[in-house]
Amino acid sequence: SCEFEQMEMEFFCEPGTDDEWMSYWCDARMSWWQQFANDPSKFRLRPHEPDELAHYAKGCFDIEYDYPWGWGELEGIANRTDYDLKKHAQYSGAKLEYFDPQQQKKFVPYVIEPAAGATRGVLVYLLDAYHEETVEGAKGPETRVVMRFHPQLAPIKVAVLPLVKKNEMPEKAREVVQAFLARGIAASYDEQHAIGRRYRRHDEIGTPWCLTIDGQTMEDGSITLRDRDTMEQRRISIDDAVDEIQRLLAAG
Structure with a gap:
């Protein structure tokens, strides 16, 4: 089977600002995928239904692509709250609080996690680029195959x-x-x-x-x-x- 390669980022933020940062990263990641595409309309942002959410997640969005076989996930963006850090602190004994020098307070950061499949992204841009058209050749009409990569x-x-x-x-x-x-x-x-x-x-x-x-x-x-x-x-x-x-x- 094909080895799955994942691109992942953990963005730490102050509790209470997580909704704002979740919105920021959803917009930023959508814009990143669309900027290289011939047809940006084939990307969409879909919120998870409550029954799809992991028990630790406050919210999650999927960036989906309209593949030839239908819409499917390209990237997930999850608000994992402080679940990961608190669990790690619980079992490791390490203190994972952040001290904010401006506000003079400590807090356990919330985590916004965008995660995308690298090979899936390659497939998306191959599908987006592939184009066939009929052109006039030396011996009459012929099919021209073009990979319209950005x-x-x-x-x-x-x-x-x-x-x-x-x-x-x-x-x-x-x-x-x-x-x-x-x-x-x-x-x-x-x-x-x-x-x-x-x-x-x-x-x-x-x-x-x-x-x-x-x-x-x-x-x-x-x-x-x-x-x-x-x-x-x-x-x-x-x-x-x-x-x-x-x-x-x-x-x-």
Whole structure:
């Protein structure tokens, strides 16, 4: 069976402020998941019914995703009150009170616990990114498969493609790749197959942008920048390529 990997946080707060912090973390966690999604409407926040609550929990919300088989849990956010710390103190003998120097008082903190499955999150973004559309190909209509990852999640940010494997184009393309890597941007060099097939391959990988080195590049220093989602192409200066991709990444 698949090993379950969990991302979990314990947020400690003063009793009486727990409802406010519970609301804060529900909003913050929902916003975090939605910011990387193509379709934020597929996420929802569902409060637990009283019969679903653990005996120690004051309240609990699930962030759910609309999977192909229906709504299911992605992350749980629970107000565990002071149950964990008091139980630990009871059996360990350790004092787990916090002294607030401003209010000059001690209290056992309440715990707000967001907990999410890491691999479940990967599945959600794979489902969110997967897209099929019909486009006109060389031999008529064909299906284009695109992984529309948010640029921050795409494993490769930019692919650099020499149009042909001659006329110093591969060497120039490799120089551009190294310029990206030197700036910490994940870049890939790809010279196999026709340029159209390489575009499709990187659509399926989810690479947001492709840069093509061609004959005109060798003449005037311009290159073709292709957008994954729109398939639009425009010429930019090869000297501006790294800055332009960095700008697009920052824009999200």
